[in-house]
Amino acid sequence: MSLNTTEFEAVVLASPLVSAVWAEWERLALPECWLVAGCLAQTVWNKHFAFPPEHAISDVDLVYFDLGDVSAEREQHHGERIRAMFTHLPVWIDVKNEARVHLWYEKKFGYPIAPYSSVKDAIGTFPTTATAVGIRPSGSAVEIYAPYGLDDLLNGTIKANKTQITREIFDAKAAKWLHLWPHLKVIPWDEC
Numbered sequence: 001m002s003l004n005t006t007e008f009e010a011v012v013l014a015s016p017l018v019s020a021v022w023a024e025w026e027r028l029a030l031p032e033c034w035l036v037a038g039c040l041a042q043t044v045w046n047k048h049f050a051f052p053p054e055h056a057i058s059d060v061d062l063v064y065f066d067l068g069d070v071s072a073e074r075e076q077h078h079g080e081r082i083r084a085m086f087t088h089l090p091v092w093i094d095v096k097n098e099a100r101v102h103l104w105y106e107k108k109f110g111y112p113i114a115p116y117s118s119v120k121d122a123i124g125t126f127p128t129t130a131t132a133v134g135i136r137p138s139g140s141a142v143e144i145y146a147p148y149g150l151d152d153l154l155n156g157t158i159k160a161n162k163t164q165i166t167r168e169i170f171d172a173k174a175a176k177w178l179h180l181w182p183h184l185k186v187i188p189w190d191e192c
Contacts, residue, residue, distance in 0.1 A: 072100070
């Protein structure tokens with residue numbers, strides 16, 4: 001799989017899921033908003049492995065950063081508002097304020113994390129190098145943020161980003177993805 005950045009943009013923006021969100025970007029009205037993670041990687045894998053564009057994509061992740069209101073209620077309000085915009089899509093639209101992740105992370109995953117300083121800071125901790133990626137409109141262009149580059153994503157390689165996750169989280173994700181995209185190359189935890 002050897003896509004360049006331009007081809008990556010073309011593949012991702014051709015996705016019915018991504019293009020639907022992209023077309024309504026201004027209406028999202030979220031500060032420092034990015035489309036991130038799994039749906040981007042999975043869209044590339046679907047294209048490469050000749051699966052239908054929406055194969056095995058269960059959600060679209062929209063993240064934003066708002067230190068001014070880190071309440072669960074505000075995040076929930078944004079989620080409900082945005083999901084109402086996309087009821088025609090066959091996936092869950094997940095909306096998260098990265099400024100509040102540290103408030104619930106320990107309860108969900110069993111260990112605390114430091115507060116993020118931005119969405120880019122959060123993307124840098126995503127569980128794999130292939131899914132540590134975000135895109136957003138920038139004028140008429142596409143801004144891509146991929147702190148570990150795009151090579152692993154574009155080459156179908158799953159490698160742990162050990163910044164924050166545990167081996168168990170990585171192994172579970174890798175096993176799930178390998179079942180759905182059997183030609184992915186998973187680098188074992190100890191080799192990452």
